[in-house]
Amino acid sequence: MLNKDDENCFTDITFLDKDNEPLTLDGKLSKLDIRADLNDGTQVDIEVQVCPFKLMAERSLYYWSKMYSEQLEKGAEYKKLKKAIAINLLAFDYLEDEQDWHNIYNLLNVKSYNKLTDHIEIHFLELPKFTLRDMRKIRTSEAWIAYFSGKYSKEELEEIAMTTPAIKEAVEFEDTFLQNKIERRAYEQREKAIRDYYSYMSAFKEEGLQQGLQEGIQQGLYQQAIQTAKNMLKDKVDIKLISKYTNLSIEEINKIKVE
Structure with a gap:
């Protein structure tokens, strides 16, 4: 997504909140946080969000600000601050006025559109909006989104994996993961919790509409x-x-x- 090369690559990846119970309906089941570092000092916060959340922009900006501010120790100079990037991978439509599946936001002048600084960069990737147009000309970023979207069959993913070997490894790992009875049970429990969440929300919404109509x-x-x-x-x-x-x-x- 960031179009980095071998000279400006990731040097470290940390899974945040990895010990949280994934089966509860308090929001923990629906997100995964990852912190990554580039060798130029840039920090990247990656969040995978499954369940719809209306305040995603505010949430992302909040965690971006924490990541950015935590770079400075007490008494440190501002020149030590490095770029901070937030990437939000969403399993739902969020940006109503945008048609593209990948949108990037910076801090710009509202008149000239000149960028104030390159230190802030927030990405929104909306899986429902993604459509693979030409498999023969697929980019690496599109290949990964196709994999995460869940829209494509195993045969199609195998064809996609021909362009991106790392995806082939991911598909093979996924097959191994699902063959493990304990891991598969945890996965199915998590999927059930998500389905129940959507069902409850739909029922509450319908009940609320009916009650509002009657009132x-x-x-x-x-x-x-x-x-x-x-x-x-x-x-x-x-x-x-x-x-x-x-x-x-x-x-x-x-x-x-x-x-």
């Missing part, structure tokens, strides 16, 4: 009854008769009369 209808009918009572009071209709036709209590009608 709206009831509120509308109530306001209509109040207006009817006001009109009948103006015509000096008996309060008991108003109550009969509006379903409002005598107390409510007397209150309306006073107002």
Whole structure:
């Protein structure tokens, strides 16, 4: 994704929060954090996010700022600060106004679009938007996204792996991983937790819409009854008769009369 070469490559990779329980529904099941360092001092925060999260930009900027600020020890000079990059690999659509699957954000002048500094760089990679156009001209970054997207068959992945040998290793490792009964059980439990999360959210959303609709209808009918009572009071209709036709209590009608 960063188009680095052998002279500007990764020198260290750290898995963050690797001891978190992956089966809970507190958000830990849906993300993976990786911190990587380049040999020029650049730091990279990589986050894989499965479940939709509306504040992804704010979240990414927050963790980018922590990564950037933690470079300086007390009393250190600003010139020691190095570039910090955040990469967000998302299994959901997030950027509604963008059509491309890979979008990069910097700090720019809103008029001239000149870059203030190259120290900040935030990537969003949205898997649902990815489509492999021509397998014969596939780039390394596209090959990896095709692998992560889950859209392609094993046969198609084997063809993709011909362009990127590391993907062949990943596919072989995945096969070995799934043959391990314990690892496969943990994987299936995690997948079940994610499916349950989506099901619960869908059910709650539907229930909320129905409840909101009913409350709206009831509120509308109530306001209509109040207006009817006001009109009948103006015509000096008996309060008991108003109550009969509006379903409002005598107390409510007397209150309306006073107002």
